[in-house]
Amino acid sequence: MKLPLVFSAEVTAARAAGTPVVALESTIITHGMPWPQNYETAKLVEDDIRKGGAVPATIAILNGAIHIGLDDARLAELAQMKNVAKLSRADLAVALATGIAGATTVACTMICAHLAGIQVFATGGIGGVHQGAESSFDISADLMELAQTPVTVVAAGAKAILDIPKTLEVLETQGVPVIAYGQDEFPAFWSRKSGIPAPLRLDEPAQIAAAQKMRTALGLPGGQLVANPVPVESEISRDALAPIIAAAQARATAEGISGKAVTPFLLGAILEATDGASLATNIALVRNNARLAAEIAQHFG
Ligand code: PSU
Ligand code: MN
Numbered sequence: 001m002k003l004p005l006v007f008s009a010e011v012t013a014a015r016a017a018g019t020p021v022v023a024l025e026s027t028i029i030t031h032g033m034p035w036p037q038n039y040e041t042a043k044l045v046e047d048d049i050r051k052g053g054a055v056p057a058t059i060a061i062l063n064g065a066i067h068i069g070l071d072d073a074r075l076a077e078l079a080q081m082k083n084v085a086k087l088s089r090a091d092l093a094v095a096l097a098t099g100i101a102g103a104t105t106v107a108c109t110m111i112c113a114h115l116a117g118i119q120v121f122a123t124g125g126i127g128g129v130h131q132g133a134e135s136s137f138d139i140s141a142d143l144m145e146l147a148q149t150p151v152t153v154v155a156a157g158a159k160a161i162l163d164i165p166k167t168l169e170v171l172e173t174q175g176v177p178v179i180a181y182g183q184d185e186f187p188a189f190w191s192r193k194s195g196i197p198a199p200l201r202l203d204e205p206a207q208i209a210a211a212q213k214m215r216t217a218l219g220l221p222g223g224q225l226v227a228n229p230v231p232v233e234s235e236i237s238r239d240a241l242a243p244i245i246a247a248a249q250a251r252a253t254a255e256g257i258s259g260k261a262v263t264p265f266l267l268g269a270i271l272e273a274t275d276g277a278s279l280a281t282n283i284a285l286v287r288n289n290a291r292l293a294a295e296i297a298q299h300f301g
Pocket of ligand 1: 025027028031032088104105106107124125126127128139140141142159189259260261263267
């Protein structure tokens with residue numbers, strides 16, 4: 001069976017010329033941010049990658065095909081679509097076989113990036129172990145994907161909507177390198193600090209690429225998580241966020257939100273409660289991750 005991969009003109013040219021390519025997910029567009037900031041941010045992030053000497057490949061599932069790179073019309077269309085499916089590893093094949101439109105999560109984007117020969121992927125935050133996972137069993141497939149698919153994922157750590165210590169435990173159990181970039185502490189998305197030391201630290205993009213290449217050469221499957229702290233000037237302190245996150249979590253429990261709906265629900269509730277301040281930070285950190293991913297991508301190949 002021929003794989004249903006469709007490359008954008010820009011990504012096709014990059015592949016022919018040997019220009020590094022950085023993958024981007026689409027769930028952040030459809031479920032992570034509201035219109036029109038989702039579209040504007042997607043464009044800014046793509047431009048940040050171009051300025052960094054790489055080519056962006058935003059990944060989404062449309063009409064039974066894996067799109068590697070979206071032209072402007074497709075990106076604008078996706079950003080305004082209602083009821084787009086949120087696709088993780090479990091959903092990808094069904095979405096392709098039936099032709100439904102879908103946005104790719106971190107796990108699903110990693111799978112598609114690897115099929116397309118892309119080694120570096122920039123996003124905002126990864127999914128992880130949710131608070132209360134001991135009763136809900138809610139652990140994102142993103143963690144297991146990092147253990148099996150060889151893509152380096154640059155994120156701003158994990159949100160405090162997750163249980164960060166448990167998230168790091170699962171990553172350790174799964175043998176995933178968790179590398180803080182330029183600091184000792186694992187960053188917590190909107191905040192540079194989580195209070196928890198990162199298992200590993202690297203300060204050089206070249207070393208991050210070398211570590212992934214060595215991992216693969218050793219026969220170890222899987223990728224690595226690069227945790228890049230939000231720029232100082234855009235950070236929101238942990239103390240300011242703690243009560244907001246707790247309130248959002250209480251609402252999710254009271255309203256019986258479960259499964260795939262949990263992360264988008266919490267993101268929306270926090271956005272509302274911070275009057276958009278959380279969104280400005282979110283945009284700044286995704287752009288920061290895109291710049292680092294472009295640098296790391298220069299050292300692959
Ligand atoms: N965390 C964020 N923003 C996001 C997501 C997570 O800070 O947009 C999205 C990503 O696509 C991630 C997915 O892969 O949510 C995780 O969803 P779940 O927890 O249902 O696995
Ligand atoms: Mn989940």
